[in-house]
Amino acid sequence: MRWNPVFRREMTVGSRSIRMMAILFVFNSILAAVALFNMYSVAEQVRTTAEIQYSQFLDLYTFVSSIEFIMLLFIMPALTASSISGERERQTLELMLTTTMEPRDMVLGKLASSLVTMLVLAVSALPVQALVFVYGGVTLQDIGMLFLCHGVVAILTGSIGIFYSSVLRRSTVSTVCSYVTVVALTAGTMAVNLFAYRMALRAADSYASNLNASEMASSGILRYLFLFNPAVSFYNVINGQAGSGDMRKWFEPLFGVFPDNAITAHWTACSLILQCMLAMVLIAAAVWAITPGKWNRHGKNKGNDNR
Known part of the structure; x- marks a missing residue:
């Protein structure tokens, strides 16, 4: 089995970097401090009231999972947005492309x-997450589903960063565009649906009572934009494990009526599949963008430049 040369080089350099060790130390120190504080508060409550609030352990699980999600959402684009453009700025990209290595291997x-860097951080947080197993409430299947959700989020946000890194010349510009896209997928889809729902409420008020209007109005087909929203996917997973399990209680007051159909019945599966497909499209576009002879950074065919 032949290892990807770019992957092997990045792993060798990264494993020797003190930055990775510092990130692991700070990240796990914060999680451990929160876990110890949570356990201490539970013990103090037992001494005072002789009651144990098991929901606090689920709150700890939710907190740790949310921290990991936020980390993936905002750190992955930063790691990948300068990957290809950084090679271009160091004037090593063209040199790498002249070797037998395929552009696909580079991307x-x-x-x-x-x-792998994000996987190391996620695995290092498992001992803190495993504290919830002491009193139950979360199963190994739940942990597996959470890891699957985090994996899809990492692949999607990472592919966004590497796409802009391949298309744009400067790492700064590609990083900004990556974060703008991530914000558009998360906060942007929510803003669009909220605006559409408010407009639907105004239209319904013109021919129905206020009570009936709130029951009839919705954001319409725009609600399916949430399938590409990684934050909604994560909320749906974590709410099913440590919450009510019904995302409508959160959706309908903000975005109107949510219909019963095959998509809403299998929302998590549909959203994760679509996000993986979007990531594959972005990765393919990144490979195409750095392939010699197809498209250079000025939007011209390289064959024309050699004339």
Whole structure:
């Protein structure tokens, strides 16, 4: 089995970096401090009231999972947005492309190295998450589903960063565009649906009572934009494990009536599949963008430049 040369190089350099060790130390120190404080508060409550609030352990699980999600959402684009453009700025991209290495190997190697970095952080948080097993409430299947959700989020946000890194010349510009896209997928889809719901409420008020209007109005087909929203996917997973399990209680007051159909019945599966498909499209576009002879950074065919 031949290892991806870019992946092997990135792993060798990253394993020797003190930055990774510092990130692991700070990240796990914060989680451990929160876990100890949570256990201490439970013990103090037992001494005072002789009651144990088991929901506090689920709150700890939710907190740790949310921290990991936020980390993936905002750190992955930063790791990948400068991967290809950084090579271009160091004037090593063209040199790498003249070797026998395929552009696909370069893109996948850069992305895989960033994914492994995030995987190390996620695995290092397992001992804190496992505290909830002491009193139950979360199963190994729940942990597996959470890891699957985090994995899809990491692949999607990482592919966004590496796409802009391949298309744009400067790392600063690609980083900004990556974060703008992530914000558009999360907060942007919510803003669009909220605006559409408010407009639907105004239209319904013109021919129905206020009570009936709130029951009839919705954001319409725009609600399916949430399928591409990683924050909604994560909320749906974590709410099913440590919450009510019904996302409508949160959706309908903000975005109107949510219909019963095959998509809403299998919302998590549909959203994760669509997000993986979007990531695959972005990765393919990144490979195409750095392939010699197809498209250079000025939007011209390289064959025309050699004339």
